[in-house]
Amino acid sequence: FIAFRARPVYAKLNSQLDRYQQVIEPLRRLAMYGIPIVIGIFMGVSTATRWPTVLQFLNRTSFGTVDPQFHLDISFYVYELPFYRGVVAYASAAVIVAGLAALATNYLYGGIRISGREVRVTRSARIQLALTAAIYVALQAVSVWLDQYATLTDESPIGASATITGAGYTDVNATIPSKVILAGIAALVAVLFILTAAIGRWRLPLIATGLLIVSSLVIGSIYPAIVQNLQVNASARTLEAKYIKYNIDATRKAYGVNDVNVVQYNATTDVEAGQLRADAETTAQIRILDPAQVSKTFGQLQQVRQYYQFAPQLDVDRYKIKGRTQDTVIAVRELDSANQSSNSWYNDTLVYTHGYGIVAAYGNQRTVNGEPKFLESDIPPKGALGSFQPRIYFGEQSPEYSIVGAPQGSKDVEFDYPSGGGTTASDASSDGATTTYSGNGGPKLDTFLKKLTYAIHFGAQEILFSTSINDKSQILYDRDPKTRIEKVAPYLTLDSDPYPAVVNGRVVWIVDGYTTTADYPYSRVEQLSNTIVDTYTPQPGYALDDVNYIRNSVKATVDAYSGKVTLFAWDDKDPVLKTWEKIFPSTVKPQSDMSAQLLAHVRYPADLFKVQRSILQTYHVTDSGAFYSGVDAWSVPNDPTQPKSSAVAQPPYYLTMQVPDTKAPAFTLYSTFIPKSRSAASKSVLTGYLSVDADAGPNYGKMTLLTLPKQDTVPGPGQVQNTFDSDPTVSTELNQLRIGGQTQVIYGNLLTLPVGGGLLYVQPVYVQSSENADTSYPLLQKVLVAFGDKIAFESTLDAALDKLFGGDSGASAGDNGAGGSSGSGSGTGSGTGAGTGTGTGAGLTQAQAAALQAALSDYQTALADRTAAYAANDLVGAAKADQAMQAAIKAAMAAIGG
Numbered sequence: 001f002i003a004f005r006a007r008p009v010y011a012k013l014n015s016q017l018d019r020y021q022q023v024i025e026p027l028r029r030l031a032m033y034g035i036p037i038v039i040g041i042f043m044g045v046s047t048a049t050r051w052p053t054v055l056q057f058l059n060r061t062s063f064g065t066v067d068p069q070f071h072l073d074i075s076f077y078v079y080e081l082p083f084y085r086g087v088v089a090y091a092s093a094a095v096i097v098a099g100l101a102a103l104a105t106n107y108l109y110g111g112i113r114i115s116g117r118e119v120r121v122t123r124s125a126r127i128q129l130a131l132t133a134a135i136y137v138a139l140q141a142v143s144v145w146l147d148q149y150a151t152l153t154d155e156s157p158i159g160a161s162a163t164i165t166g167a168g169y170t171d172v173n174a175t176i177p178s179k180v181i182l183a184g185i186a187a188l189v190a191v192l193f194i195l196t197a198a199i200g201r202w203r204l205p206l207i208a209t210g211l212l213i214v215s216s217l218v219i220g221s222i223y224p225a226i227v228q229n230l231q232v233n234a235s236a237r238t239l240e241a242k243y244i245k246y247n248i249d250a251t252r253k254a255y256g257v258n259d260v261n262v263v264q265y266n267a268t269t270d271v272e273a274g275q276l277r278a279d280a281e282t283t284a285q286i287r288i289l290d291p292a293q294v295s296k297t298f299g300q301l302q303q304v305r306q307y308y309q310f311a312p313q314l315d316v317d318r319y320k321i322k323g324r325t326q327d328t329v330i331a332v333r334e335l336d337s338a339n340q341s342s343n344s345w346y347n348d349t350l351v352y353t354h355g356y357g358i359v360a361a362y363g364n365q366r367t368v369n370g371e372p373k374f375l376e377s378d379i380p381p382k383g384a385l386g387s388f389q390p391r392i393y394f395g396e397q398s399p400e401y402s403i404v405g406a407p408q409g410s411k412d413v414e415f416d417y418p419s420g421g422g423t424t425a426s427d428a429s430s431d432g433a434t435t436t437y438s439g440n441g442g443p444k445l446d447t448f449l450k451k452l453t454y455a456i457h458f459g460a461q462e463i464l465f466s467t468s469i470n471d472k473s474q475i476l477y478d479r480d481p482k483t484r485i486e487k488v489a490p491y492l493t494l495d496s497d498p499y500p501a502v503v504n505g506r507v508v509w510i511v512d513g514y515t516t517t518a519d520y521p522y523s524r525v526e527q528l529s530n531t532i533v534d535t536y537t538p539q540p541g542y543a544l545d546d547v548n549y550i551r552n553s554v555k556a557t558v559d560a561y562s563g564k565v566t567l568f569a570w571d572d573k574d575p576v577l578k579t580w581e582k583i584f585p586s587t588v589k590p591q592s593d594m595s596a597q598l599l600a601h602v603r604y605p606a607d608l609f610k611v612q613r614s615i616l617q618t619y620h621v622t623d624s625g626a627f628y629s630g631v632d633a634w635s636v637p638n639d640p641t642q643p644k645s646s647a648v649a650q651p652p653y654y655l656t657m658q659v660p661d662t663k664a665p666a667f668t669l670y671s672t673f674i675p676k677s678r679s680a681a682s683k684s685v686l687t688g689y690l691s692v693d694a695d696a697g698p699n700y701g702k703m704t705l706l707t708l709p710k711q712d713t714v715p716g717p718g719q720v721q722n723t724f725d726s727d728p729t730v731s732t733e734l735n736q737l738r739i740g741g742q743t744q745v746i747y748g749n750l751l752t753l754p755v756g757g758g759l760l761y762v763q764p765v766y767v768q769s770s771e772n773a774d775t776s777y778p779l780l781q782k783v784l785v786a787f788g789d790k791i792a793f794e795s796t797l798d799a800a801l802d803k804l805f806g807g808d809s810g811a812s813a814g815d816n817g818a819g820g821s822s823g824s825g826s827g828t829g830s831g832t833g834a835g836t837g838t839g840t841g842a843g844l845t846q847a848q849a850a851a852l853q854a855a856l857s858d859y860q861t862a863l864a865d866r867t868a869a870y871a872a873n874d875l876v877g878a879a880k881a882d883q884a885m886q887a888a889i890k891a892a893m894a895a896i897g898g
Contacts, residue, residue, distance in 0.1 A: 053083050057080060057082075069172065076149070077152065078519045130202075134194045138190040141187040151171045152166050154167075156243075160233045164522075166250065168240055171224075174223055182216055248622055251523045256551065260703040267754070269758055270758075271788060272805065274805070275805050276809040279756060282665055283813050284814050285326075287364055287751070288364055288748075292314075301777075304333075314330065315331065316654040317499060318601075319502075320600070327656050329361050331500075332395055333357045334397040337352060351415050352414075354416075357379055358507060360374065388507060401475055402475075406473070441563035446473075448464075484565050485556045485558065485565055493550075494512070494513055497606060509557065511557070512607070516545060518547050529544045531614045534649040554569065555602055599696040617676065618630075621633075636672075639717075640750055669694045673687050685708075685712075687707070688707050689754055690704075724793075727793075730784070743889075748780075749764075760785065761786040764782075765782040766781065855891035858887070859885055859888035
């Protein structure tokens with residue numbers, strides 16, 4: 001615009017430029033206004049994605065900590081530096097576009113004329129172009145100046161191969177000074193361009209620009225490389241020591257592991273009678289129910305035909321039962337829309353709208369045939385959790401959308417739960433009770449415009465034309481707890497595992513929210529997408545942010561009936577949360593508003609713990625020399641229950657136990673470490689045991705790191721699993737459990753407990769029928785235990801501990817009342833479960849062997865009869881054969897159990 005307004009009116013142009021003007025002139029006004037508008041929209045949309053940066057800058061909160069290099073508050077790097085660099089980047093882009101437009105316009109309209117080797121520039125064009133160049137170079141001077149601060153969050157080499165986050169010796173002594181010099185040169189060049197605008201001489205600023213380019217190459221790249229290769233690499237351990245220490249201190253503080261209580265644990269591997277007497281409270285709560293294995297068992301016993309489903313991975317919580325806190329495995333009975341027998345838009349949207357109830361089992365108990373011992377079950381719900389609203393309209397498996405609600409007095413149409421005389425999951429008939437949603441979980445469809453909007457959004461014309469939708473109808477969507485919280489608090493990174501709890505008569509989802517940044521100076525960066533992956537947590541479907549600072553600042557709840565989202569400030573001292581509270585005032589409630597029942601179910605989040613254990617693999621070392629050498633680095637062991645071909649980290653586990661150097665048992669999250677070594681032998685031993693108090697209270701979040709002496713050879717999880725697999729006695733009994741290949745043996749989670757002055761390993765063993773895979777389910781039949789190089793394999797944990805510790809462990813396990821009798825489990829379908837006998841010896845008596853052989857023969861006969869019956873389409877005969885097969889399995893179990 002300026003170039004056109006200042007064009008020379010009577011400039012004589014050559015014929016080619018004159019033709020260009022004739023072509024452009026009709027479009028000039030459109031281009032003059034249209035192009036800036038398009039560019040503005042493009043840059044505006046691009047800038048809009050940076051709204052968190054702008055709002056955090058305007059509402060920034062001090063961290064109260066300064067960096068060790070420039071002595072600036074951490075908030076400068078988290079809030080101010082990203083904002084300044086963003087402004088410079090967008091301003092530079094705008095100046096480049098403006099400069100190119102000015103250059104083209106001046107050339108087309110005579111402001112710049114080229115005649116042979118002579119270039120003539122009008123005064124107005126010279127001023128415009130010179131000032132544009134001056135602004136651009138000045139912006140680059142600011143950018144280079146800011147780059148010196150960015151070295152504190154960039155990766156820098158320490159020696160020939162290793163790197164750390166933050167400025168190292170070369171950065172401090174070469175890179176940062178060079179950036180200061182280059183910024184000064186760029187500022188001088190900008191001044192020379194300003195002088196050119198006034199005096200009209202281009203030679204000096206162009207020479208200075210060339211000098212700037214050469215200087216950036218020599219001073220900015222070559223000189224730091226010389227310092228690194230010729231000076232630092234030869235003496236890296238000494239020269240980098242100070243900066244490694246900066247990195248260690250900043251990383252430990254940024255990830256909240258700077259106050260870990262490190263305890264030297266001289267673990268014994270010897271066993272003797274009564275060794276667990278001092279750990280009686282811990283052994284009584286050892287969880288033998290594996291939440292990753294019993295989902296199918298829950299499903300067959302409690303899901304009620306095709307109506308409901310349970311998550312493939314259940315959750316671990318604790319409830320006070322008869323005055324005592326009890327670890328539980330808990331799940332929500334959610335609607336299974338995909339398996340309904342009569343799918344239609346009407347049924348899927350208006351009839352089958354919600355799940356129903358909570359199912360919970362004791363973590364340390366089982367029934368005599370290996371099924372979970374439920375403390376809350378059935379439909380309608382009954383058990384130890386009291387009265388609560390059982391309907392689940394908002395859950396992890398809820399339909400994409402449902403339309404609910406009706407005028408008062410209308411007929412109920414929503415399927416509520418199966419009824420017809422039965423009160424348990426197994427005897428419920430196909431008749432169903434109905435209900436009408438009375439909450440306020442979604443917008444009402446009371447206008448044509450709303451119906452049209454949601455019909456388009458969900459691609460469902462029925463929303464617009466269905467006569468079943470009325471002015472009181474509500475549409476429920478965004479029903480996943482994490483999705484709802486993300487809508488309310490987009491600044492939070494959410495834990496991958498929402499878990500349900502019964503709180504004040506309501507089922508609520510509890511979700512941990514994290515405030516993070518990747519701009520904490522000198523702190524190591526973690527890739528969340530990779531760090532949280534383990535047996536229980538698959539790779540996320542989308543990339544999570546990289547972080548180098550994280551706090552569990554928010555505990556969020558989502559009401560499973562109303563969908564209401566409530567945010568509570570859990571870490572109210574976190575400066576990142578304080579900043580967001582300024583941006584979104586009154587959206588986060590104080591921790592004091594949390595009810596006692598809710599606090600009883602708060603737990604330390606697993607994803608945060610996994611990030612912290614990843615950091616402590618390396619950063620348990622606080623001496624810079626030892627850190628540089630890397631000889632004491634650890635790693636998290638792979639899950640030994642998974643195939644070696646699909647190696648994945650062992651997940652941390654929740655257990656109620658008393659960790660050494662703590663005063664009382666507590667709900668605890670723990671993980672183990674092994675050496676980070678290429679030697680298979682050295683990787684098989686345990687080097688560390690990390691635990692954190694997961695109970696809400698004064699000790700919440702306190703970490704204890706048990707370090708084992710390097711000369712000790714306490715076996716790690718992988719070695720213990722190998723011992724279980726290779727032990728001849730265990731192998732013999734496992735083969736007996738497989739009943740001639742008709743059942744499969746499944747290893748449960750391998751737990752590690754620091755009790756008895758050493759490390760105790762506990763692993764439940766499940767058996768599941770290989771026949772009727774859709775309806776069979778795992779039954780807990782045996783328990784493996786190990787201490788040092790001693791192992792035991794018995795029907796109950798209590799018996800296994802006694803056998804392991806010389807006939808009397810000195811303490812009772814929670815399953816001491818569980819029998820080992822044979823049993824077959826059948827769910828609500830028609831399939832056969834799996835049971836097993838529980839003999840305590842490796843061999844069988846002659847009578848047992850004969851009975852087992854007879855049972856196997858009966859099974860083979862029944863299997864052949866069933867195959868023949870199906871071939872003849874004889875369903876009655878097939879059913880009788882199924883019963884005979886089940887009876888044969890029971891007989892085989894009884895024979896093994898004696």
